[in-house]
Amino acid sequence: MYKKILIPTDGSEISNAAARAGVEFAKQLDAEVIGLYVAPEYQYPVFIEIIPPNFPSEDEYLASMVKVGEHHLQVIVDAARAAGLTASVKTIFSDATAREIVNTATKEACDLIFIGSHGRSGWGQALLGSTTAKVLSSCQIPVLVYRMGKQPEPTGTKK
Template sequence: MYKKILIPTDGSDISKAAARAGVEFAQQLGAEVIGLFVAPEYQYPVFIEIIPPNFPSEEEYLASMRKLGDIHLQVIAEAAKAVGVQSSGITIFSDATAREIVHTAEQQVCDLIFIGSHGRSGWGQAILGSTTTKVLSTCKIPVLVYRLAKQPGDTGTVK
């Protein structure tokens, strides 16, 4: 059915849980997984005539984001290794996360995108925007949206 599954991650707890579930899903299907971390592009300081000395250079920023991407993608790699699923990881720089997820899935010839959702609805989703919703509305390949029954750290008790 599905042979290659793209699993985007942003490093959040919800994203990590979705990534682990995506790897388990891939194992059941005998599919390989590709992890994807989309880092924001470097922003040059605007409206500042002199760049502050503690402001990172573009090279420093790119290196730190690649390192961060490796850390986030490690969750997928470790989960895949534990269950014998072939995996790889990609870090890409873009300020259009949803578009980049769809583009990468097409470029890597994936049959499915397995993506987590934070579960916002109504105004929260409308105001903040939803990467998952944008992926769903622009993608031509199947998208499986993973939602947790409860948020990480949620004990189920009312505070």
């Protein structure tokens, strides 16, 4: 059925839970997993004549965001390894997250996009926009939307 599945993540707890579920789904199908983190592009300061000394250069920003991407994608790598699956991951820079998810799935010849939904509706979705909704409306590849019944516990909290 599906042999190559794209699993995008933003590093949030909900996204991490969806990524783990996506890997478990891929395991059932013995599918290859591709993890994707879309980092925001570098923003030049509006006060370009006087750049504060603590403002990162473009190279510093790109390097730090690659590390952030590696950190967020590690959830997918670890879950795939534990499931005995092949996984590759990539960080892409763009301010159009949904478009990059669809483009990457197309370029990588993915059969499916497995994406989490934060579950916002109504004004929350209208005001904040929904990457998942944008992917759904602009994609020719099948999309499986993972919605959790309840919010996950934040990592590092004690019970």
